[in-house]
Amino acid sequence: MTLNSADALFADRLAQRLPPDSLRAPEPRYLAEPRDRVQGQAGILALPRSAQDVSAILDEASRARVPVVPYGGGTGLVGGQVMPDGPLPLVLSLERMAAIRAVYPEENVLVAEAGAILADVQAAAREAGRLYPLSLASEGSCRIGGTLGSNAGGVNVLRYGTARELCLGLEAVLPDGRIWNGLTRLRKDNTGYDLRDLLIGSEGTLGVITAAALKLAPLPAAMGTALIVVPSPEAALALLALARAMVGEAVSAFELISGMGLHFLAETLPDLRQPWPAPPEWCVLVDLGLPRGLDPAEVLEDLFGEALEQGLASDGLIAQSQAQAMDFWNLREHIPEANRRIGSVSSHDISLPLGAVPDFIAAAPQALARLGAFRINCFGHLGDGNLHYNVFPAQGVARGVHDGVRDEVRRLVYDLVHRMGGSISAEHGIGRDKVNDLERYGDPVKLAAMRSIKAALDPQGILNPGAVLDTG
Amino acid sequence: MTLNSADALFADRLAQRLPPDSLRAPEPRYLAEPRDRVQGQAGILALPRSAQDVSAILDEASRARVPVVPYGGGTGLVGGQVMPDGPLPLVLSLERMAAIRAVYPEENVLVAEAGAILADVQAAAREAGRLYPLSLASEGSCRIGGTLGSNAGGVNVLRYGTARELCLGLEAVLPDGRIWNGLTRLRKDNTGYDLRDLLIGSEGTLGVITAAALKLAPLPAAMGTALIVVPSPEAALALLALARAMVGEAVSAFELISGMGLHFLAETLPDLRQPWPAPPEWCVLVDLGLPRGLDPAEVLEDLFGEALEQGLASDGLIAQSQAQAMDFWNLREHIPEANRRIGSVSSHDISLPLGAVPDFIAAAPQALARLGAFRINCFGHLGDGNLHYNVFPAQGVARGVHDGVRDEVRRLVYDLVHRMGGSISAEHGIGRDKVNDLERYGDPVKLAAMRSIKAALDPQGILNPGAVLDTG
Structure with a gap:
């Protein structure tokens, strides 16, 4: 189905159905995305104030067959919010509907x-x-x-x-x-x-x-935070099971951090307080949100004690204050920034069945080694089987050196994930960046059903064309 | 779209694609449902052993345009599992795929x-x-x-x-x-x-x-159960909030039981142990599943103590043994059986925004009173805003007396639920029993989208025709 550009004529017609100042030319920030890989085209920016405004916009757009790109905070990491080619889109930002x-x-x-x-x-x-x-x-x-x-x-x-x-x-x-x-x-x-x-x-x-x-x-009655050194990803998973056997749902977060991640932080953000002089190979950041009657420090000490006994931990720090807990979380939350400063060859937001996580972490570097000498920063939401598996050049080497194998790196990681029953997008989505990957790895029956549903609900194909599905 | 009966010719053709003994005439139990309101028609019963068998069945049925009724345990309460009219269906029971x-x-x-x-x-x-x-x-x-x-x-x-x-x-x-x-x-x-x-x-x-x-x-480290008398549904909700402020997700169940429910149990199942000689107007059954380090009896005593102080409870029993906890649960679980023995005029599985539950419980009996002298047994999953709101004749009165107002009772209850932002089906579904109600109370845009999706995924309309949507 051919779509038409959001041109001046369309803008004029639409303006008549909307309050004043609802339309303008999009500033550059609406056409960029955080990883600077895709550049959006400048069509019209619409800033509705109500569901009725949005209704009028979509009604006009569907009559005129004008593509519409819904726009939130612009923070998506897979290019779902920018349309790089085809007819000029109407960018529909919901920012004025913020109540x-x-x-x-x-x-x-x-x-x-x-x-x-x-x-x-x-x-x-x-x-x-x-x-x-x-x-x-x-x-x-x-x-x-x-x-x-x-x-x-x-x-x-x-x-x-x-x-x-x-x-x-x-x-x-x-x-x-x-x-x-x-x-x-x-x-x-x-x-x-x-x-x-x-x-x-x-x-x-x-x-x-x-x-x-x-x-x-x-709100949990009390919070507790600890950073625990584990001998391996297997041990980290066993530690999670131990924590959940003790306190059930009260385990609010369980994040895996690699030694490489701490190295990257030291290299790029030297002012961040590091917990250990020499980063351990693996550690986990644990947050507990406990019911009344349980003391976080005591529970974490019990957990750490049992973990030590079972060989699931070798060192650990229990936050003694809210400030120290924030220091621990600061480390975790700055890893993406450190990664950006180092500059990845390829980044992967993947998930695996929990039991396959250690195998994947063991197998992937070996497989990648034949494509180059990489540094790998593997971190993320271990409790969800969700790893951010990011591949970087060796220290001092420019990422451009690996330009020729970038696609192979990506393919290799996704092939392995797929073979292990995992997903090529755990939490970031498909956007435009992974449309081809979804075609490759997705279940063909599901893809066909998705196309049927898209055609049923959006027969003109005006909503975010090119995202998620290749409908061209 | 016209559908065809699952006739002998169809059965013969299908039999060639399935292992022996995959097809037979359905026994009466496949054509009945628990409330004896709908009688299914006897077409063919298919008993697949694998997804491949199911695939062959649906492939043949879609070619021949034969209706297929998926069949689980037959326990559904809205007639979704029996097709009372139209061409003879193939009943597809999954009972052999039970691994x-x-x-x-x-x-x-x-x-x-x-x-x-x-x-x-x-x-x-x-x-x-x-x-x-x-x-x-x-x-x-x-x-x-x-x-x-x-x-x-x-x-x-x-x-x-x-x-x-x-x-x-x-x-x-x-x-x-x-x-x-x-x-x-x-x-x-x-x-x-x-x-x-x-x-x-x-x-x-x-x-x-x-x-x-x-x-x-x-598994929670420890379980605790209590039956607590509350002065009102408002108090019950406040008690739930108190319990969740104390132990968060550890509140596993929070069931509302009415005095009428306990009366019905005494009337129809006199051997069941009753906790109080005279049933209170309202009580709640609370299950806690606690983390290690918390003692259920202590937590429940704390909860009960605070509830007493705040006027949210007036009496209570904390189960002292697994057996006593089971006695409490036995009461709750026999309420549906007691209801069946009394014989309802009309039963409603509804949900409401939590805050609207007390208003509904106050308003509905007043509104119903103009249709007759009813007894109401209102019970259910209070924490989910899900009430089983069942209307019965007065003691000694046959339900048949109210046959003339049954539809009005239903309409009145659903109108009130709808006005209060609730749902006419909380957990039982639409089946065939509530298709007209969904047309009446459902959002028209959602209904249109549902029809589009149904047409996209099942263009022949062979799967469970007449259930959920009126597609005729």
Whole structure:
């Protein structure tokens, strides 16, 4: 199906259906993405103030067959938010729909518009004595609509689930402009197909989320944080099982950090306080959020003691203050920045069945070695089987040296992940960056079903064309 | 689209593609449902042994345009499993695909075929030192495929979620016979549209689930159970908030029981041990599953003490033994049986925003009073806002007396639920019983999207015709 550019004529027609100042030319930041790999084209930027505005925009766009790129905080890492070629798109930013519409502390529910910044939602929840648990590196700038469109993950998925599992209801506009009012605050609602979860994770290709009812959680009575040196990834997994046998869901986060990650931090961010003079090969960052009656320091000491006994740990630091806990988390949270400064050959957001994680970590470097002398920074959400498996040049070597094998590196990592029953995108999504990979590794029956669903809900193909599916 | 009966010719052709003894005439039990409201027609019963068998069946059925009714344990309460009219269907029972294919205790994952009985899955998990938390009245006979097809709920949803939230991956056969291999054990997998959640809860109208990878949980270190008398539903909700502020997710179940429910038990099942000589108006049954280091009796005493102080409780019993805990649960679990023996005028599986539950409980009896002198047994999963709101004749009055107002009773209850932002089906689904209700109360944009999706994935309309959607 041929699409048309969002030209001046289209802009004029659309402007008549929207309040003043709803349209303008997009500034460069709307056309860039964090990894600077894809450059978007300058069409029109639309800044709706209501679901009705979004409805008018999609109605006009579907009549005119103009591509629409839904835009949240612009923090996506797979190019889902920028359209580099084809007809000029309308970029639909939800930033003016940023209200927290309501908080229901007694229901553990918060209703936010799609343009609300994640950190603002977290703050509103906390103000009401509750927790909105979604937490990720870009929380200061990413927006709720984007976290849902991409089914964002982060550090607390182990306990609280991904963005999908934290959503009760949606208000969304379908490609033809109809508004679906599915903004319920219900914990259980078995009335028909799960349109909510179909839109969540569809990366703006099936509908535009305008508001969401989000699940809150009670604030844990006490928090505890520890950094524990483990002899191996196997030991890290056994330590996680031990922790969960002791305190169940109270394990809020369980992050794997490699010695290479600590080296990278020392190399690029020397002012960050490092816990050990010589980085251990592996350590884990554990967060516990405990019920009343349990003392975090005691529980962590028990855990560490048993881990020592069972050979699952060799050293460890239990945070003695909130400040020290933040120091530990600072390390973890600066790893992506250190990675950017080093400059990767290829980065991979992958997941594996938990039991296959150690095998993968053992096998991948051996396989990669035949393509070059790489440094590997493998870190991430171990409890979810989600590794950020990033491949870098040797120290002092420019990444450009490996330009010729970049695609092979990627292929090799994904081949191995696929053979082990894993996923080539754990939490970042497909965007435009992984469309070909999804065609290669995805189940063909699922892909065919996806195409059928896309054609059924967006027959003109106007929503985020080129993202997720190659529909060309 | 006209469908054809599963006749002898069709059976002959299909038999050639299946192992011997895969087809026979359905016994009466496949044509009945627990509430004896709908009588199914006798077409062919197919008993596949593998996903390949299911594939052959759906391939032939789609070529011949023969309706197929997926059949689990037959325990559904909304008639989704029996087709009362139209061409004779093929009833597709998954009962021979009942294997537990694998258990991965270290991953907290179990892979079961769709025909596995829920209780067998629970037992296999427990044998591996883990918990499969889905727990409901029919667990001894319902099958995993049915629990997923209907997104079953039950008593532990508050802590662990519905069947949907307990599923990681699916193997399923689409209406044209293609097998989707989505049986991953991954906690995170953002590779395209959420086909899994689209099939879950679609009540066999979009595909036939043949196997599932299920989430297990660690067994809590200690369990505690209490039955607490509360002055009102508001107080019950405040008590729940208090419990969750104390121990967070460790509140595994929080069930509301009405004095009428206890009366019904005394009337119909006099051998059941009752906790109080005169039933209180409201009580709650609380289950805690605690981490190591917390003593259930102590925590429950603390909770009860604070509740007394805040006026949220007036009496209470903390189970002193496993046997006593089972006595308490026996009461709760026999309420549906007592209801059956009394004989309801109309039964409603509804959900409400938590904050609206007390208002609903106050308003509904007043509204119903103008239709007759009813007894109401309101009970259920309070923590989920899910009430089983069942309306009975006055003592000594035959239910037939109210035949003339049955539809009005239903309409009145659903109107009120709808006005309060609730759902007319919390956990039982739509089946055939609530198709008209869904048309009446469902969001029209969602209904249109559902029809588009149904047409896209099942263009012939062979899968469970007449269930969920009126596609005629």
